Amino acid sequence: MDIRRLAITDEVAFLDFNRLLVAEREAGNVFVETQLVEDFKTFYEKTRREETTTANPDWSTSTNYYAFIDNEIAGRIGCRWELDKGDLATVGGHIGYVTSPKFRQQGVMRTLLRYALDRYEERGINRIFITALADNLPSCKTIESVGGVLQDIITLKDGKTLARYWVTR
Secondary structure, eight states, X not given: OEEEXXXXXXXXXXXXXXXXXXXXXXXXXXXXXXXXXXXXXXXXXXXXXXXXXXXXXXXXXXXXXXXXXXXXXXXXXXXXXXXXXTTIIIIIOSEEEEEOGGGTTTTHHHHHHHHHHHHHHHTTOOEEEEEEETXXXXXXXXXXXXXXXXXXXXXXXXXXXXXXXXXXX
């Protein structure tokens, strides 16, 4: 498994990954929040820009890392570096992630999550806040497998419940 940021040459792999996730969301998977990307170059430039600056003062700078297996994207993990922005400290957390349907239950996200935790440690961030919908048991188990300790479960405005975890390094 190769873990890295996207390169401009990853367009085909990214668009395949994106289409799989969008199709899954449209088929009713409420845990997938991916939007269709139609212009890869614009998407790529925006994600690179958001590593250092954002268009909205309530948004955190962030870096996305992708796991590649045999030239396919197996998963993505987004590291949001500023927990004090927007609702990240209560709902969003430091990290957001998604695994390709083709690569689930293979340890991809556990590996990506460990990789991301190392990136936080390199930046001197030793307490990482991660959330998951409480009924997304695979996600909750993944967080717990890397040392996530459940803080609490809250009810969101839409009635869904959110499990909130801390990982301390």
